[in-house]
Amino acid sequence: MKRLFPIFAILTAALLSYALYAALVGAPTEQTMGEVQRIFYYHVPSAWTAFLLFAINFLASIQYLVGMNPKATRVANWIAGAIAVATVLAAYLLPLPEGVRPSAVATSGIAVVGLYFLIQRFFPEQKVDVLAVTTAEVGVVFCTIVLITGPLWARPVWGIWWTWDVRLTSTLVLWLIYVSYIMLRRFSSSSQTPVLAAALAVFGALDVPLVYFSIWIFRTQHPQPVVGGGGSIDPRMLHTLLINWLAFMCFAILVCWSRYRLEVLTRDAEETAALEAMLEPRSLP
Amino acid sequence: MNFLYAAYAVTWIIHIVYLGTLLRRYTRLRDEMKRLNKTED
């Protein structure tokens, strides 16, 4: 495992440089937005990565909460299985919005549930909490990048830094929730911090659809100067985007890997320190 | 065009700063481990 890390790091570096070249030189220049559109190759992969990390955090948090009780674990596993079946059925039986393929819905449903079981299989007990810490923190880093590159793109293209657009605002709220998640972890004085944090993550996940929905309605009531959208994407652009996404995913895995090891070591050190502190001589009354 | 470079710069600055904090935490942890091992002997 340890030898794998540098190999993976070198591969990621190579992939990132190729992706950068593809983004800056390889991809064609967009007609209406010009060169600035190339921010897109950094902005969008970062956003997808951040959302994926937050999703993993949510699954890990649920896992942690139900993992405290074997009965709850069993119930949750059945529910997860039922959700997978329900998404597949819904994908093929219910009418879907224009342009959404049933296979896409079915695959994503199965993927999320599969991820849940993968986490359960490979991250038992306390490890799942380490995973939650890691993904939340790295997710916030990526989300911060999304929030900064977003306005840098919007300013030259739309003429404004910020608009209360659905995606922008939802991302901002998600960022706020996860910053408060990290704060809670830092300020907690409980020996059961993971439980508190996991509960907050579940609340955050419940909040996101409500945020998305409310802002969506809010925005349709207040038309904003959002331009563009629609139309098909140049295949070379799509290629560049996907390469960049792959590169950023690898980079995220690399960072998570380091963070994960750091957290494991910190906890070990804490335990050793705690036991050592007890051994210092003290006197009976 | 400036915006493009600004965006790229910001992205990497944030990543590097975060990696820097990770590195700092690592070194601090290593020091502590060393100290703990010493007291154990």
Added chain:
Amino acid sequence: MAAIPWPVTDQSPNPDIVGSAITVSGLVKQFGRFAALRGVTAEFAAGRFYAILGGNGAGKTTLLRILAGLIQPTRGSVSCFGKSPREMCEELGYMAHPSLLYDEMSGMENLRYFARLYGISDADRCQDAIRAVNLDPALPRPVGQYSQGMRQRMSLARAILHGPRVLLLDEPFSNVDVASATEMTGLLGKMRDAGRTIFVVTHQASLLEAVADEFVWMEAGQIARRSAPTLAGSIAAGSTKGRGAE
């Protein structure tokens, strides 16, 4: 204390609770960079009176709180009559260093409320519990204006109100005058005789020499020694330092 009709005699010792009442194995409790317990393994028999003794930070209170189900151990397990402390909470009576009472309400009002938490809406049982600790149920004063000794006794009344099989008491005699303390130990001794298991965490071991069945000495988060209830060997225990706890 003349007669203690309740809760000492209302319940004869349950025949199925012979043998060990509480078993703990490998208890470790870590609070961040501080470990309060580091591997406590012990068996405690039913119907006995244990005094848990030890210096500050020896882990006495943490052990008691784990037995009460208030905190979860980092590692290790607790079994109370074969169940977890949370499942047995109706059979546990817990008294902490703070009074666990509302200062603004009178003793009786407090007990009426806490009785409801155990599903008891019978005022007589509250009155009996207050009388058992030798206080007057009709006292209208709010608990905040009680003396420390009265407050501790009222707190004991709250802990024994529902007739628990196991009593967990943390420093019940701190700041209590000797007369009240002797009364309280007498009551506890009678409750033990009625088949209840009693744990008392205290600094004042001398008060319990007469009534306790066993002294449990804790040191540096472990049980250092279990001995007959006498202070004679305490100096030897005090000199056992740190790691030599096995």
Added chain:
Amino acid sequence: MTPSTSSLAAVTLKKDLRLEWRSKDAINAMLFFALLVVVIFSFSFDPTAEESREIAGGLIWVAFLFAAVVALNQTWARELRNDVLDAYRVSPAPPNSLFLAKVLGNFIFVSVLELVMAPLFIVFYNLRALGPSYQLLLVGALGTWALVVNGTFFAAMSLRTRSREVMLPLLLFPISIPAILAMVQATRNILTGEASAQFWIVLLGAYDVVFTIACLLLFETILQAE
């Protein structure tokens, strides 16, 4: 033998109200605080009729939010004195009774504050609803519940943190964003009478249902997480 959740919640609520009545710790300070908030808002935002109608929804709810946070921070203060909360935690009483009692208590408390503040706003800002004004009551009740149910939960969560009083708004505000948006928009729509507030009321109701269920499911875990 364990008492039912609702009857125990009623007993606990009665006990809380009685204690509050006896000590009047919080209510007097809170009422004065609420008054101050309204007066300062009136200075800060010029209350001329037409504009004020547009922004009043936001102003009122922001003021209520501040007052509510101060009230919510007091929720567990009484249970922490003498560690009374531990007495609850060792008992077989269902944790959700305690939660419901606290939520209802806070709901009453914050409603009283709002009832004091609302007329002041109406007077200072010369407000009059152009839309169906009975809906304001519904928005008020649902909005207050949204704040109070999550607020009580997060106040319990921040019991286990350092700098408790600061933690509560940090946890509560991000999660409350959709609810606040819904309250503000509904109030604005009703005051200006330009659009229907129906969607926002439904959203607020959905928010209340979702988070009430989530709180009831998770409160025991939080309460026992020491």
